[in-house]
Amino acid sequence: MPLSEDSRYLKGGPVAQRIIAAVREDAAIAKAEGFPPKLISITVGDTDAVDVYVRNQRAKAELAGIDFEERRFPATITAGELEAAIHGLNADPRVTGIIIQRPVPAHIPIKTLQAAVHPLKDVEGMHPASIGNIVYNQLDLAPCTAAASVELLKETGLDLKGLEVVIVGHSEIVGKPIAFLLMSEGATVTVCHHMTRSVAAHARRADALFVAVGKPRLIKADMVKPGAAVIDIGINSEIAPDGSSRIVGDVDTESVREVASWITPVPGGVGPITVAILLRNTMVALSRQRALYEATYGTADRLAAE
Numbered sequence: 001m002p003l004s005e006d007s008r009y010l011k012g013g014p015v016a017q018r019i020i021a022a023v024r025e026d027a028a029i030a031k032a033e034g035f036p037p038k039l040i041s042i043t044v045g046d047t048d049a050v051d052v053y054v055r056n057q058r059a060k061a062e063l064a065g066i067d068f069e070e071r072r073f074p075a076t077i078t079a080g081e082l083e084a085a086i087h088g089l090n091a092d093p094r095v096t097g098i099i100i101q102r103p104v105p106a107h108i109p110i111k112t113l114q115a116a117v118h119p120l121k122d123v124e125g126m127h128p129a130s131i132g133n134i135v136y137n138q139l140d141l142a143p144c145t146a147a148a149s150v151e152l153l154k155e156t157g158l159d160l161k162g163l164e165v166v167i168v169g170h171s172e173i174v175g176k177p178i179a180f181l182l183m184s185e186g187a188t189v190t191v192c193h194h195m196t197r198s199v200a201a202h203a204r205r206a207d208a209l210f211v212a213v214g215k216p217r218l219i220k221a222d223m224v225k226p227g228a229a230v231i232d233i234g235i236n237s238e239i240a241p242d243g244s245s246r247i248v249g250d251v252d253t254e255s256v257r258e259v260a261s262w263i264t265p266v267p268g269g270v271g272p273i274t275v276a277i278l279l280r281n282t283m284v285a286l287s288r289q290r291a292l293y294e295a296t297y298g299t300a301d302r303l304a305a306e
C-alpha cells in the first residue's frame with residue numbers, strides 16, 4: 001500500500017484546511033467592517049526550518065485573506081535595534097499580529113524580544129505575561145505548534161482523560177506548552193529532555209508520544225509502545241541520497257509505523273496545522289483588539305465610527 005494511503009498516518013492537511021476556511025470567513029467579515037487583519041513576521045539571521053515556516057505562512061495567509069509582511073534582519077543586528085522595530089509595529093494600528101521566528105542569534109535574549117511585543121499583538125501567546133494563561137486553563141490562544149500537536153492527537157479519537165502521554169523536548173515554545181495543554185485535558189504527562197536518564201524507558205510507556213527535539217530519527221521502533229499515537233514535531237533539513245534537500249522529522253517513521261497505531265508524517269503532519277493556528281490566533285488577537293476599540297469608542301465598526 002502506498003504510504004500516503006495508510007490510515008495510520010495522521011495527516012495535518014484536512015485539519016489545516018478546516019481551520020483556514022473558518023479564518024477566511026472571519027477575515028472577510030473583519031475586513032468589511034474596517035478591521036483588515038495583518039500579520040508581521042520577524043526573522044533574524046537564517047534557519048532552514050524558519051524559511052519553510054515563513055514560506056507557508058505567506059501562502060496560507062494569502063489564501064485566508066490576511067495581509068502578510070516579512071521583516072528580515074541580519075544576524076548582526078542588536079537587541080536594542082530589534083526592540084525599537086517591534087515598538088514601531090506595536091504602535092502601528094494597521095498591524096494585528098507580530099510573530100518572532102525562533103531561533104534568534106545567541107547574542108539576542110529571546111525573552112526580551114517576546115516581552116517587547118504588545119500582549120494584544122502577541123499571536124503566539126509567548127509574552128511572559130501571556131504564556132501563564134495556559135497554566136490557568138485559558139486555552140484560546142496558545143503557542144501554535146503546541147496547539148497544532150494537541151489538535152492532531154484529538155484526531156485519533158483517543159480519550160485524553162487519564163491518557164499516558166510522554167513529551168520528548170521541553171522548549172518554551174513546544175514541549176512545555178504541550179504539557180500544560182494536555183494537563184488541562186486530563187492527561188497524565190511526563191516530560192523528557194537531554195538530562196533524562198532513559199528517554200526510551202519513558203517513551204515505551206506512552207499511549208501518546210510527542211517528539212520535539214530537532215534530531216532526525218531520534219525515536220526508533222523499540223522506543224514505542226505497540227498501538228501508541230506518535231506525534232512527530234521535528235522539522236529537520238536533510239540532504240537526500242540523490243543530493244536534493246528534504247524535510248524529515250525526529251521519528252524514524254519507516255520503522256515506527258510498524259509498531260504505532262497512528263503516526264504523523266513529516267512533511268504533512270503538524271506543520272500545516274501550525275500555520276493554520278497562527279492565522280487563527282491572528283483573528284483571536286484581532287477580536288481582542290476590537291473589543292478594546294469598542295470599549296473605548298462605543299462601536300465595533302471602525303467604518304461607522306469614522
Ligand SMILES: NC(=O)C1=CN([C@@H]2O[C@H](COP(=O)(O)OP(=O)(O)OC[C@H]3O[C@@H](n4cnc5c(N)ncnc54)[C@H](OP(=O)(O)O)[C@@H]3O)[C@@H](O)[C@H]2O)C=CC1
Pocket residue numbers: 049102145168169170171172173174175192193194195196199212213214215233234235236270271274
Ligand atoms: N512542526 C512545527 O510546527 C514546528 C517544528 N519545530 C521543530 O521541532 C524541533 C524542536 O524545536 P524546539 O522545541 O524549538 O527546539 P529547541 O532546540 O528549543 O528544544 C529542543 C529540546 O529537545 C531537548 N533535547 C535535546 N536533545 C535531546 C535528547 N537527545 N533527548 C531528549 N531531549 C533532547 C532539549 O533539551 P534541553 O533543553 O534540556 O537541552 C530541548 O528541550 C525542531 O526540529 C524544530 O524545527 C519547532 C517549532 C514548530
Ligand SMILES: Nc1nc(=O)c2c([nH]1)NC[C@@H]1CN(c3ccc(C(=O)N[C@@H](CCC(=O)O)C(=O)O)cc3)C=[N+]21
Pocket residue numbers: 049050052053056099100101102103124144145173235247266267268269270271272274275
Ligand atoms: N516563533 C516561532 N514559532 C514557531 O512555531 C516556529 C519558529 N518560531 N521557528 C521555526 C519553527 C518551525 N516551524 C514550522 C512550522 C510549520 C512548518 C510547515 O509548514 N511544514 C510543512 C512543510 C511543507 C513544505 O515543505 O513546504 C509540513 O510539515 O508539511 C514548518 C516549520 C515553526 N516554528
